[in-house]
Amino acid sequence: MFTFYPGLSPSNVNKDAKYSVTHSLAGGMEVRLVYRISAREKELLTNDRHEDLVAMVNEVKEKVNGTPGGAFYINEYRDVLVPHPDGTCVYAGTYDDILEFDYDGQVIGPVPPHTLTPGASWSGPHAGIPYVLRAGGTDIKYELTSGRRIREVRLSDEVGPEAARSLARRLAAFKGDSGGRVYINEACHFFAPRATTADGTAYIYLGALEDDAWFPAPEVPGRM
Structure with a gap:
């Protein structure tokens, strides 16, 4: 099973x-x-x-x-x-x-160079988990699907409106007030698509999660 x-x-x-x-x-x-x-x-x-x-x-x-x-x-x-x-x-x-x-002698991984600052181009891997930054930088959400039922889960429901807004605004400062999809990788660094150009979609670095409030880890049987 x-x-x-x-x-x-x-x-x-x-x-x-x-x-x-x-x-x-x-x-x-x-x-x-x-x-x-x-x-x-x-x-x-x-x-x-x-x-x-x-x-x-x-x-x-x-x-x-x-x-x-x-x-x-x-x-x-x-x-x-x-x-x-x-x-x-x-x-x-x-x-x-x-x-x-x-990659040609360069290490490609989820942890960016310490010199990379939020707002800079993200040249790391795009492997990550997608969340949605709400317009205006007010909250972050995702959806849980069970059969035909879809439930929206908001960060503010888990950590409170003020803590959720604090992180959302920090991400929106570089992603933009229109919101949209943001990714967090296994090293807890955020990145997001910024704009589509002739060469494809450009990604930007949004910073690390650090001490910000975040969704609690799901309770999974057997997790150590």
């Missing part, structure tokens, strides 16, 4: 917003990241040094799909989520190691 994830299950995101387990040329399996360089160019980066993560994902994949390999997410709580055909996600476990990839 497997455990459906009770928290946010990402869906309708681009391929570069998730990781995947794939077969390697050496005959084993490895983690792959689709690293978007431009609208017309992407690099398939791989890392074969996370055997425990590969095994964790494949155990669920074989139960759900009958075969190993495929897409997965790591959210801000370090929970590993495997997409289910019904649009939800299955909890595969918690993974604390940071995924990093080599």
Whole structure:
């Protein structure tokens, strides 16, 4: 059996917003990241040094799909989520190691250089969990779907209006007052699409979560 994830299950995101387990040329399996360089160019980066993560994902994949390999997410709580055909996600476990990839001698990962400041261009991976910043920087939300019922979950409901507004305004200062989708990665750094150009969608860095109030981690059976 497997455990459906009770928290946010990402869906309708681009391929570069998730990781995947794939077969390697050496005959084993490895983690792959689709690293978007431009609208017309992407690099398939791989890392074969996370055997425990590969095994964790494949155990669920074989139960759900009958075969190993495929897409997965790591959210801000370090929970590993495997997409289910019904649009939800299955909890595969918690993974604390940071995924990093080599791109022409440059380390690509969820932790930005310490010199990167909010508002600057985000050249890191797009793997992350999508939330929605409400217009005017008043709140942050996501949706939980159960059958035909969709429930909106707001940060203000969890931490109070003032704390939610404080973080939302900080993100909106760089994302813009119109709101929209923002991502948080497994290292708790925010980034977001800013504008679409001839070369594709430009992403900006919005800063780290740090000590800001955030949604509590979902209660998952078996989490250590």
